[in-house]
Amino acid sequence: MKIEQSELKNLTGVITLTIEPADYQEEVNKQLKEVRHKAQMPGFRPGMVPAGLVKKMYGKGILADVLNKKVGESMQKHIEDNKLQILGDPLPSENAPKIDLDNEDTFTFMFDIAVAPEFDAKLNGKNKLTEYEIEVTDEMVNNQVNSYAERFGDYVQVEEVAEGDIVKGLAKQVDGEIVKENAVLNPQYMKDKEQAKLFAGAKKGETVTFNPAKAFDSEVEVSSLLGITKEQAKDLKSDFTFEIQEITRHTPAKIDSELFAKVYGENAPKDEAEFRARVKAEIEANMAEDSKYKFGLDAKEAIMKKMEKLEFPVDFLKRWVLATNEKMTQEELDKDFDKMLDELKWHLAKDQLMKEYNIDVQKEDVEAYAKEVARMQFMQYGLMHVDDQYLTNYANEMLKQENQLRGIVERVAENKIYDALKGVAKIEKKQISHADFGKLFA
Numbered sequence: 001m002k003i004e005q006s007e008l009k010n011l012t013g014v015i016t017l018t019i020e021p022a023d024y025q026e027e028v029n030k031q032l033k034e035v036r037h038k039a040q041m042p043g044f045r046p047g048m049v050p051a052g053l054v055k056k057m058y059g060k061g062i063l064a065d066v067l068n069k070k071v072g073e074s075m076q077k078h079i080e081d082n083k084l085q086i087l088g089d090p091l092p093s094e095n096a097p098k099i100d101l102d103n104e105d106t107f108t109f110m111f112d113i114a115v116a117p118e119f120d121a122k123l124n125g126k127n128k129l130t131e132y133e134i135e136v137t138d139e140m141v142n143n144q145v146n147s148y149a150e151r152f153g154d155y156v157q158v159e160e161v162a163e164g165d166i167v168k169g170l171a172k173q174v175d176g177e178i179v180k181e182n183a184v185l186n187p188q189y190m191k192d193k194e195q196a197k198l199f200a201g202a203k204k205g206e207t208v209t210f211n212p213a214k215a216f217d218s219e220v221e222v223s224s225l226l227g228i229t230k231e232q233a234k235d236l237k238s239d240f241t242f243e244i245q246e247i248t249r250h251t252p253a254k255i256d257s258e259l260f261a262k263v264y265g266e267n268a269p270k271d272e273a274e275f276r277a278r279v280k281a282e283i284e285a286n287m288a289e290d291s292k293y294k295f296g297l298d299a300k301e302a303i304m305k306k307m308e309k310l311e312f313p314v315d316f317l318k319r320w321v322l323a324t325n326e327k328m329t330q331e332e333l334d335k336d337f338d339k340m341l342d343e344l345k346w347h348l349a350k351d352q353l354m355k356e357y358n359i360d361v362q363k364e365d366v367e368a369y370a371k372e373v374a375r376m377q378f379m380q381y382g383l384m385h386v387d388d389q390y391l392t393n394y395a396n397e398m399l400k401q402e403n404q405l406r407g408i409v410e411r412v413a414e415n416k417i418y419d420a421l422k423g424v425a426k427i428e429k430k431q432i433s434h435a436d437f438g439k440l441f442a
Helices: 021-038 051-081 138-151 193-197 219-226 230-234 257-267 272-307 314-324 330-356 363-380 388-399 402-421 434-439
Strands: 002-005 012-019 107-114 128-134 154-157 166-173 179-185 207-210 240-251 426-432
Touching (some): 002 051, 012 051, 021 051, 107 314, 138 257, 138 272, 179 219, 219 230, 272 330, 272 402, 272 434, 330 402, 363 388
Parallel strands (some): 128 426
Antiparallel strands (some): 166 179, 166 240
16 A cells, blocks of 8 residues: 655645555455355355355445545554644545546545644743632621521511511402412512502501502513413503412521531531531632632633634635534534634643643543532532532433533543643732622623
């Protein structure tokens, strides 16, 4: 087999492979024999179908498969031997001769290739990055403690309406026939505060006259309150009487051992001081994660700045994207190409940095990060302390999904790169308030 590569110009070139009978005939004959031994045709005993007939029926297909395999293996070996950093995949050249399996025995394949430009994504002591230490204040601790108290509080029945109470009763249209039993509303969420004031201080058993259309922001809320359609609610202007039958109030839990146990389970703090210390440590851990995230954004920006002036074989890349994404239109490609190019630059930079810093992503790293993702997801729903085994099971289910697995592997690799950069770039540690830290993302 003969393989040649043209001189690279503007990061593109052509690889030409010439395959002769000596390169493929032995493999073709071997496969033909295997097919003949298995072939079953009417009029012939198993394994005794004439070789000529087998070749006529299966020869071209086998030849095509063998040639494709030879081309793939040879291209891969050439790329590896010459240490070519290929962009995308080799594409069949538009100048390649047609392959005639019926009348030729020597075949020429030509592929257009594109390679990455030379670049250096590494940072050094001249690159300045800031590692933020976010202050955790007593106010933040108090707010979190109060949040726990609210979350684990109780609903109690009271006799008089105050702000935030839920009111249940009988609603009747003053000048019509609409009646809704067990109607439920919360005056705090009324758009019209004058309507809300009508309920303030009202007692159980009393009747309040109000206007739902004025009180609420949309026909959806009115229809839900009165049990009517949105079309009916849209044209509703009437006043309603509301006979108060129940008043429900949410009261925060007391900050005591019962609350500590609800929040932390078996290993609950013994007293309020220990509880507040535990809450503060949790906030500090979360702030550290936020700081780490910001550091990663800044580090990526510094790396990408070193990549911004690189020239890429744009025409080849666009051709490759269209060839490998049948549903993508030229218009969509033109619109999204700059973003795709940035993603390519970041991919190349990551590959270089992982090699530079000997970074390897292990199974244990991926599983640990998946558990952390699961923990953060549960926290968003107010589940602060999920059992470790449950987190593990949830993380394992995530990792069974290819897209999630790929994303988690990428995040783990990026985090390892950012950690490595702390040893090579100039790092400035800076204390910052939580409010000012938030402004950095504005």
